Structures are given as C-alpha cells and as structure tokens.
Amino acid sequence: MVDHISLPLKIAAGLVFAFLIAPSLIVIPMSFSDSREIMFPPSGFSWMLYREYFAGPEWVAATIESTLVATGVTALSLATGVPVAYALVRSRLFGVAIIRAFVMMPMLVPTIVFALGLYIYFARLGISGSTLALILGHSVHNLPFVVLVVIAGLRQVNPNIEVAAQVLGASVLRVFFSVVLPMIAGPIAAAGMFSFLISFDEVVIAWFLSSPRTMTLPIKMYSSIQWEVSPVLAAISTLLTLLSLVICVLGVALRRPEA
Amino acid sequence: MSAVSAASVADATHGRARRAAPDYQKAWFSAPAVVLIAAVFVIPLVIVALQSLYREGFTIAGYEQILGSTLFWRILRTTLEITLEASLLSLLLGYPLAYYIAQLDRTPRAIAMILVLLPFWTSILVKSFAFIVILGEQGIIKTMLRQFLSLELGTSLVFNRIGVMVGMVHFLIPFCVFPILNNLLAQPPELRRAALIMGASRRQVFFRVTFLLSLPAIVASAIMTVVLSIGVFVTPALLGGRRDMMVANLIDYYTREALDWTMAAALAVMLLLISGALIRVLSRVDSIDRH
Numbered sequence: 380m381v382d383h384i385s386l387p388l389k390i391a392a393g394l395v396f397a398f399l400i401a402p403s404l405i406v407i408p409m410s411f412s413d414s415r416e417i418m419f420p421p422s423g424f425s426w427m428l429y430r431e432y433f434a435g436p437e438w439v440a441a442t443i444e445s446t447l448v449a450t451g452v453t454a455l456s457l458a459t460g461v462p463v464a465y466a467l468v469r470s471r472l473f474g475v476a477i478i479r480a481f482v483m484m485p486m487l488v489p490t491i492v493f494a495l496g497l498y499i500y501f502a503r504l505g506i507s508g509s510t511l512a513l514i515l516g517h518s519v520h521n522l523p524f525v526v527l528v529v530i531a532g533l534r535q536v537n538p539n540i541e542v543a544a545q546v547l548g549a550s551v552l553r554v555f556f557s558v559v560l561p562m563i564a565g566p567i568a569a570a571g572m573f574s575f576l577i578s579f580d581e582v583v584i585a586w587f588l589s590s591p592r593t594m595t596l597p598i599k600m601y602s603s604i605q606w607e608v609s610p611v612l613a614a615i616s617t618l619l620t621l622l623s624l625v626i627c628v629l630g631v632a633l634r635r636p637e638a
Numbered sequence: 639m640s641a642v643s644a645a646s647v648a649d650a651t652h653g654r655a656r657r658a659a660p661d662y663q664k665a666w667f668s669a670p671a672v673v674l675i676a677a678v679f680v681i682p683l684v685i686v687a688l689q690s691l692y693r694e695g696f697t698i699a700g701y702e703q704i705l706g707s708t709l710f711w712r713i714l715r716t717t718l719e720i721t722l723e724a725s726l727l728s729l730l731l732g733y734p735l736a737y738y739i740a741q742l743d744r745t746p747r748a749i750a751m752i753l754v755l756l757p758f759w760t761s762i763l764v765k766s767f768a769f770i771v772i773l774g775e776q777g778i779i780k781t782m783l784r785q786f787l788s789l790e791l792g793t794s795l796v797f798n799r800i801g802v803m804v805g806m807v808h809f810l811i812p813f814c815v816f817p818i819l820n821n822l823l824a825q826p827p828e829l830r831r832a833a834l835i836m837g838a839s840r841r842q843v844f845f846r847v848t849f850l851l852s853l854p855a856i857v858a859s860a861i862m863t864v865v866l867s868i869g870v871f872v873t874p875a876l877l878g879g880r881r882d883m884m885v886a887n888l889i890d891y892y893t894r895e896a897l898d899w900t901m902a903a904a905l906a907v908m909l910l911l912i913s914g915a916l917i918r919v920l921s922r923v924d925s926i927d928r929h
Binding site for chain 1: 660661662663664665666667668669670671672674675678679681682683685686689731732734735737738739741748750751752753754755756757758759760761762763764765766767768769770771772776777778781808811812865868869871872875876885886889890893899902903906907909910913917
C-alpha cells in the first residue's frame, strides 16, 4: 500500500516511535553509571551496576529461578500447543471450533482473575509456591500465543505433502512427527522463544504463585521498584532489553516455515 | 502422552471409515492441550466462582459487601476511566503509526516493525523503571525543562494518573498497531485507486474507503486493549498514586493483605463479568459494521 505520506503524518509517526523506544534506550546509558544515584545523564562510565547484579546472591537466585520456570514453560506449552494447533488446522471434524474457543480462553480472561484462581487452587492442592505451580500457570497463560504462532506457520504448509505421506502408508502419528514437525520447525522455534520470554517477564501470575524460595526475577524487580528503586535495575533492564531484542529479531526471522 | 494411545485407539476403532478416520484421529492431537486447560484453567476459574459464594458455608456476603462499599465503586470508576481513556488514546496514537508503516517499502517496514515489536517484548518492569527515571522529580524531562527553559513544572508526572496513563498507553500501542496494520496491508489498493479515478480527494479516499474498511481492525484492537487494561495490576501499582488503585490491586489487597478470599473471589467474578460485557458490546459494534 504505497500512497502519499504527508509531513504531519511523518511527524506524528516519528513522535510515537520515539515514545515507544524511549524506555528501552534510556536504561542503557543509566546502566553504565558510576554512581549509585539515579540521574541522567550519568556522571561517568563504569561496570559497577553489572558487578553488583552478578555478585548479588538474591538477584542471581531470582534469575536462575526464572530461567528454570521459563524452560519448563517452553517445554510444556510446546508439547501441548503444537499438537493442538495441528488438530485445529487440519481436522475438519465437527467440534474443532469448540476446542479452538476452549484453548483460546486464557487470552480473554483478565490475568488477575486466573492468577487468583490458581492461587486458591494450588493452595488447596498443596503445591503453592513451588516451581511446578509457576510452570503450570505460565504454560496455560502462554498456550493461546503458542497456538496462534504455530497455526500461522501450519497455514503456509501445503497439506498435500501430508496426504502424499499418508497415501504412501504413513500413520497419522508418523505423518505428524516425520513430515509436519520438520516443515514447521522454524515457527515452532519462534513460538518456543516467545513462550520462554513471556514466562521470563511475567509478573501477575508469578506475584500470586511464587514464594520467597521461588522468587522470580520480575518479582524481585517489582519489589525493588516498589521499595527503593535500586540502580542495579538499570543493569538488569539493559540485559533484559537485549534478550527481548535478540528474541524479537530471531522470532521474526524464524516465523516463516521452510519451503 | 495420552494423545498417542488415544490416537491408536481411534485408529483401531475407526479404521473402517477411511475418509473420516484421519480427521477423527487428528482431532485427538488436541487432547494434551484440552487436558491442560481443563485442569489448570477451567478448574481454577470454577474455584473462584465457588469461593466467591463461600465463607464457612454458602453466603452472598462477599457480593453484598462489595456492592455496599464506596471504596469499590470509586475503584471501579477509576478502573473504567483508565481503561477507556488508555484504550482511546492508544488507538489515536496507534492508528497513524500503523497507517504510516503501511505506506513504507519492504525494508523500512521491517525496521519499523522491530521498533514496535521491541517495546511489545520488553518487560513491563523494565518499562516501569524507565518511566520512573524519565518522569520522576529528578527525571530527564523535569531536569531538561529546568536546565534549558528554567521551567519548574508544578505537577508531578509520575505516581499519579499521568504516570499510569503514560505507562498504559505505551503498553497498549503495539496491540493497536498490529491488527490495524494487517488490515491496512490486506486492503486491495484497487479500491483506493478507483476512488481517486472517480474524483475523490485524498482525504475522501481515507475517510470513505480506507478508514471504513479498517473499522473491524479498530474494534479488534479496542477489544484487546480493554481486556488488557481492565485487569492491569503492575502499572497502577508502580506508576500510579494511592488514588489510582484499580480493581486488580484491590483483589491483590484482599488476597494477600486482608486474607479475605471470599471478597477477592467476588471481586474477580465482577471483573470477569464486566470485561465480558465490554467485549460483547464491542463485538456487537463489529457485527453492525459488517452488515
């Protein structure tokens, strides 16, 4: 769609871009500050805040916990999300539309409502505050997202390739594992990285489900912003922005399935 | 995995119906996800509904207390105000941005997309921290105004409604840009060309063709922004003041401070009903447009 771009539109777009990017850019210079006081521009260059982050046992423990949870979530949300995406795209059975609505539900329910439900439920089951509880909660939260990305990938794959494999005698399972999965490896990898990142950054569910023992990085950051606004946050924010940038660029590149 | 055995069972029993069999078997691939959603999503929601009616026996005291409290009505009002204002503002800012990106060539468009995707993928905590640094008393904006214009702003820019709106709009804009951009790119250019040939001005082409055709995407964005902002929790807690508490923060308060799960659950049910009602109203608008 190439029309004419008027000057006011250009200016408006430029301002909105600046607004969108400003927070990500501002944390970078702040993270190299040589003073514990939060000010802009920083008075000098140093790695002090990064050293403080990597030397802080609480920060390191929270980062490890978040990595653990996000890894489990990636595995579980892919193991459930990829097969259901396949069923939703390829099965024309009556009832598939209902399954689709069922699986997409977590997207339409405010996260706080779901988080409260999990909090009460897991307390009753006696697994509240555990890493498992966090993995289960985040996996459901991410599932609709994984399904949407994988569905988009599957839609670009020619279904006749699967029919050919089936005619040649492959079972439904064999078709899925040996034909379908390799063709959508890119979108699956993208969905997995997105799922990892969403879980790694998720606050609301983690706020309700984590205990001091399983405190995730966002929860540690949340309390830190709430109580003291520690300058270490600038270093962590820069690292997180870097992670987001890498995953967002890789994800865009991987979403197209291989022909 | 249960799908594996399930699929082989389906294979054995429905092997005869050759044409229907693959569809039937493929449907079994949804089993793991359905089990997960049922066990970790549906049950917790049912528990919230039951908990809202339970306090040492069946009771509707939770709902009575909520409907009778002035605090709730004030917070609900704040929540709806912030939801509607933030949704409207992010559509107003997101639409021109999507329109601009739609006009770009391939490569600049890819770069523009990354500029929208990056904030979308950035942790809400990183953004909240950054906005405190930007908007605070010793923050960038106030310092710059002081140094270059020797201007002292009377109002604070953060820990009040301004801070909440800045944080919310920043969070919501990408959710408006993506659906609208997809819609604009999918519109056949012939329609605009035809309108131009028939003598329409550029302004008329925009308002009577492009904009009207993009209404479904605007509604889709609005639904997304409403769902996302009505249950928002982090932004008002970190960028707002005491008066900007939203329903989600009240639920948190009852759950973790007051330890009153009945109240918390009743509030959650009300929030769910309100957001469901808003989604319904907005989808109605969408179906009216299409007919």
